[in-house]
Amino acid sequence: MAQGHIIPFLALALHLEQRRNCAVTLVNTPLNIAKLRRSIPPSSSVRLLEIPFRSSDHGLPPGTENTDSLPYDLILKFLISSLRLEPALSSLVADLAAGDAGFPSPICIVTDMFFSWCADIAHRYGIFHAVFNAGGGYGFACYYSLWLNLPHRRENSVSDGEEFTLPDFPEASTLHITQLPPFLQSADGSDPFSAFQQIVLSKWANADAILVNTVEGFDGLGLDYFRRKLGKPVFPIGPVLLTNSPTKTETGMTNSPEICKNWLDSKPARSVLFVSFGSQNTIAEAQMKELAVGLEASGTNFIWVIRPPLGFDINSEFRDEDWLPEGFPERIEASGKGLLVRRWAPQVEILGHESVGGFLSHCGWNSVLESLSCGVPILGWPLAAEQFYNSKVLEEEIGVSVEVGRGKEIVVRSGDLKDKIEMVMVGGEKGKEIRRRANEIKEMIKDAVKEDGEGKGSSVEAMDEFLNAAVVFRGRKINGGKSEA
Numbered sequence: 001m002a003q004g005h006i007i008p009f010l011a012l013a014l015h016l017e018q019r020r021n022c023a024v025t026l027v028n029t030p031l032n033i034a035k036l037r038r039s040i041p042p043s044s045s046v047r048l049l050e051i052p053f054r055s056s057d058h059g060l061p062p063g064t065e066n067t068d069s070l071p072y073d074l075i076l077k078f079l080i081s082s083l084r085l086e087p088a089l090s091s092l093v094a095d096l097a098a099g100d101a102g103f104p105s106p107i108c109i110v111t112d113m114f115f116s117w118c119a120d121i122a123h124r125y126g127i128f129h130a131v132f133n134a135g136g137g138y139g140f141a142c143y144y145s146l147w148l149n150l151p152h153r154r155e156n157s158v159s160d161g162e163e164f165t166l167p168d169f170p171e172a173s174t175l176h177i178t179q180l181p182p183f184l185q186s187a188d189g190s191d192p193f194s195a196f197q198q199i200v201l202s203k204w205a206n207a208d209a210i211l212v213n214t215v216e217g218f219d220g221l222g223l224d225y226f227r228r229k230l231g232k233p234v235f236p237i238g239p240v241l242l243t244n245s246p247t248k249t250e251t252g253m254t255n256s257p258e259i260c261k262n263w264l265d266s267k268p269a270r271s272v273l274f275v276s277f278g279s280q281n282t283i284a285e286a287q288m289k290e291l292a293v294g295l296e297a298s299g300t301n302f303i304w305v306i307r308p309p310l311g312f313d314i315n316s317e318f319r320d321e322d323w324l325p326e327g328f329p330e331r332i333e334a335s336g337k338g339l340l341v342r343r344w345a346p347q348v349e350i351l352g353h354e355s356v357g358g359f360l361s362h363c364g365w366n367s368v369l370e371s372l373s374c375g376v377p378i379l380g381w382p383l384a385a386e387q388f389y390n391s392k393v394l395e396e397e398i399g400v401s402v403e404v405g406r407g408k409e410i411v412v413r414s415g416d417l418k419d420k421i422e423m424v425m426v427g428g429e430k431g432k433e434i435r436r437r438a439n440e441i442k443e444m445i446k447d448a449v450k451e452d453g454e455g456k457g458s459s460v461e462a463m464d465e466f467l468n469a470a471v472v473f474r475g476r477k478i479n480g481g482k483s484e485a
């Protein structure tokens with residue numbers, strides 16, 4: 001129930017339908033199904049099914065079915081409400097398994113990482129179950145290990161300024177306490193956040209397979225962690241991406257795709273920095289001001305997707321005069337240096353435009369994959385969830401990024417931002433190496449998804465193995481365990 005998860009699920013559904021000839025049903029709550037309906041190409045026969053959900057029954061504002069419109073402080077309540085979908089999902093799978101919905105009984109159920117408990121439902125009907133993790137291998141291995149090895153703040157152990165290693169993932173090298181969001185820093189295993197994470201993460205072990213939206217070649221460390229930890233097949237099938245960004249007219253995108261395209265068309269190749277913090281995160285007002293000053297001082301061209309800062313309702317009116325330095329919107333418009341987009345931009349199209357040469361990103365994994373698929377290097381400003389570990393692996397292991405900020409609390413200085421923007425966009429040796437490496441990863445991604453006379457890429461092979469495992473599982477159930485076929 002989040003754009004960062006729904007988008008890769010839609011991409012996976014379309015891939016399975018168009019490339020693998022599978023009949024696919026996407027299940028979600030009514031408002032998310034309405035969004036999906038607008039994003040599915042008319043030629044697709046992916047079927048959409050609703051499960052009922054009334055947010056007010058869970059103490060959430062009316063119409064809250066997606067983190068993109070969720071007040072920032074209600075995330076835990078929202079996550080817990082997802083557990084209450086069990087009876088509705090159970091009865092829906094019972095109908096599907098009986099063939100009541102006019103479709104053949106499903107061979108496989110793929111659920112989001114937060115719905116891993118659906119393995120129990122699938123197995124009740126002899127159906128193969130896979131968790132599809134829309135995040136990366138390394139980032140989610142750290143996230144998984146951190147939540148299942150609590151607490152992290154102990155007397156005489158980890159404290160401010162200290163680094164530590166993960167007991168079951170030492171090869172991840174050291175993490176710093178500032179790479180843990182505040183609620184994870186204070187989690188002790190018995191608080192409601194820990195209780196929720198322990199339910200959903202420990203149940204990954206009940207799945208028959210784990211699908212990860214990544215590429216083995218540059219993200220193998222975390223995949224090996226899950227293989228070792230869960231003893232289950234882990235299939236890196238990515239990147240599974242949409243070719244066009246979903247539109248989001250209901251939240252009032254002010255700059256249409258055509259305006260963005262025309263603006264980008266007027267800029268030299270690789271000269272534009274794209275700035276966006278994803279579908280559900282934002283920065284503080286003071287940080288917005290520092291970022292604006294840093295962007296202006298760097299002299300680079302930029303497109304910046306602005307969301308209301310921390311403390312403001314995501315749906316509130318825009319207040320440029322409070323959130324941005326005085327005269328900033330007018331100056332950048334007059335100079336032609338910047339384009340401000342409110343709430344939602346056509347990100348895939350922007351990153352694919354030849355004028356874009358860098359992406360200042362919160363390091364949500366979809367954004368990372370979309371950027372690297374186009375060979376665009378990253379300036380990381382992780383804000384929540386596993387984004388801190390994505391940023392770390394992108395900089396330290398993969399070599400395509402430099403971190404410019406960390407979290408919502410630590411103040412980022414405009415001077416430092418300016419220096420790092422210059423370094424990635426135009427700078428000397430280090431910037432050159434980051435740009436070279438981003439192009440190398442782009443080629444690695446192309447190889448992973450290729451299927452031609454010369455053979456299959458690693459992600460195509462992984463998808464083959466996953467689909468084969470689901471079919472074999474089905475064959476065994478039908479033949480009472482006697483046959484593999």
Ligand SMILES: O=c1ccn([C@@H]2O[C@H](COP(=O)(O)OP(=O)(O)O[C@H]3O[C@H](CO)[C@@H](O)[C@H](O)[C@H]3O)[C@@H](O)[C@H]2O)c(=O)[nH]1
Binds near residue numbers: 305365368
């Ligand atoms: O203006 C916008 C903003 C976002 N997007 C799209 O929305 C998705 C955003 O996904 P992502 O970059 O992964 O960020 P989040 O929305 O923050 O994703 C959540 O889900 C990811 C996958 O599990 C995690 O990596 C993140 O930490 C988590 O916050 C991407 O496909 C973007 O192209 C747009 O099209 N336009």
